[in-house]
Amino acid sequence: MNAEQHMLIIPIPELVRMMDEKRIEIRPVNQPQVRSIKKYIEEAFSKKQVYFPPLIAHTDQQEADLKTLKMQMIDGSKRAAALTQLYKTNKKMLENSEAHKERIKLDIILSETAISVQLFSGLTKEEQDQLYIDFNTKGKKVALSKLIEYDSRNAVNQIANQVLQQNSLLRLAGIETEKRAVIRPANKKFLSLSQLRQLVVLFITGKIYMKSPEFDVKLNLQPEEYVALINEWLNELFLLYPHDSIGNYEKTILASFPMILAIVYYVNEGMIRNTFAARKQVIKRRMEALRTVNWSVHNRQWQQFNGHFRGSQRLYFFDYDKETLLSIVQWLKSQQALV
Structure with a gap:
């Protein structure tokens, strides 16, 4: 040339x-x-x-x-x-x-x-x-880990990055930086970065997106308040199951991302436009209602939701669709009445 x-x-x-x-x-x-x-x-x-x-x-x-x-x-x-x-x-x-x-x-x-x-x-x-x-x-796409770390223009990335920096238990639970999702049961990291972004968007919008959205969103609270809310939720989550094994699908259904997505929807439902103080209080109350749940992956209650058995261990996996997620949310809400 x-x-x-x-x-x-x-x-x-x-x-x-x-x-x-x-x-x-x-x-x-x-x-x-x-x-x-x-x-x-x-x-x-x-x-x-x-x-x-x-x-x-x-x-x-x-x-x-x-x-x-x-x-x-x-x-x-x-x-x-x-x-x-x-x-x-x-x-x-x-x-x-x-x-x-x-x-x-x-x-x-x-x-x-x-x-x-x-x-x-x-x-x-x-x-x-x-x-x-x-x-x-031949152009190489920017790795999501770098996008979250360096893209200061996007509020979702800002908040996800701050949560990663501040929450040591989340880092110990494991964040997958190389792949968009974690493949169970082999991968025992708790979340992927893409999944963390989905959770951040749910905290902001109250809406479930089935994949990590590639857009910015309107904030009703300050970024640091969303960081504090997510950290509050994570701290309560790790009281339900130890952080060092929460990504192990051979032990707990909390290693299932559909379950985590449903729990985040459950704690935020109807609260998106409320104040930071009110939302923090509700997150704590709703998460406390889940402390008596048997989170073992072998709990037969999970089979009431759409899904299928997989692998030699016959582990039950939820279907990844909104109908299944919302049915899990309804079951989570029913646990409040049992407390």
């Missing part, structure tokens, strides 16, 4: 103009993905927390004059399309007297923001296509 390259900084209004004048040739794009990027841009700009990697493009011209430049997009077609559509839609809404404060603010930000372009020249069409493949298949 014998090519030259340099960086350009293109203001978004100029990028839009180039797109309108067909001076940027983009690859076919998936419109739902473009809409998703537009939503990210709009939300991130409102928080001043947006970052785009450089667009990657190619030109056959010798001079990179923005007024006459024509280029073919190698990587970043969806970003270019999303920025163009958002810029034009926002302008149109302003022209139609929909001059809401947020729309005006977004227009100012879009008008004053520029995006970088890594511009190649001297590549064949085949080399451009190979670069596109390389950019989209």
Whole structure:
């Protein structure tokens, strides 16, 4: 590959103009993905927390004059399309007297923001296509452990990181950092990082997500208050079963993530908009009601919930769906009446 390259900084209004004048040739794009990027841009700009990697493009011209430049997009077609559509839609809404404060603010930000372009020249069409493949298949996804540790913009990651730092019993119980989930019964770590994020989101929203959501959420309390609530719940949980073996599925059903998810839903149900003090009190009371439960994995009560036996030890595993989780929640609530 014998090519030259340099960086350009293109203001978004100029990028839009180039797109309108067909001076940027983009690859076919998936419109739902473009809409998703537009939503990210709009939300991130409102928080001043947006970052785009450089667009990657190619030109056959010798001079990179923005007024006459024509280029073919190698990587970043969806970003270019999303920025163009958002810029034009926002302008149109302003022209139609929909001059809401947020729309005006977004227009100012879009008008004053520029995006970088890594511009190649001297590549064949085949080399451009190979670069596109390389950019989209050889990049290494950031490990979730690093995402939680370093992504300070995301409230869920902030809270999960603080819980990990502050709760020594949780660390001793075991956190799986290499995989999205823990495979039972071989893996005896209590939670994966992805599962911890799910629990954090449940504490914040009161909603069950069947996988770790990749978005930020609205907080009703301060981040440090959520950290304190989760630590309070964990301390109560480890009173139900010792932290050093709570991830051992051969011993306890508390090693089942569906059970843990159901317990977190149970302690937070109806409390999401309450004060920190009220929520802390309810968590303690509801967890205390579970102290008489036999948490052995061999307790036949678990077979009333949807699931199946697995492995040579015939251990019972819950189905991982909302119907099963909510039926477990109802059973947990019934334990309060027995206290």
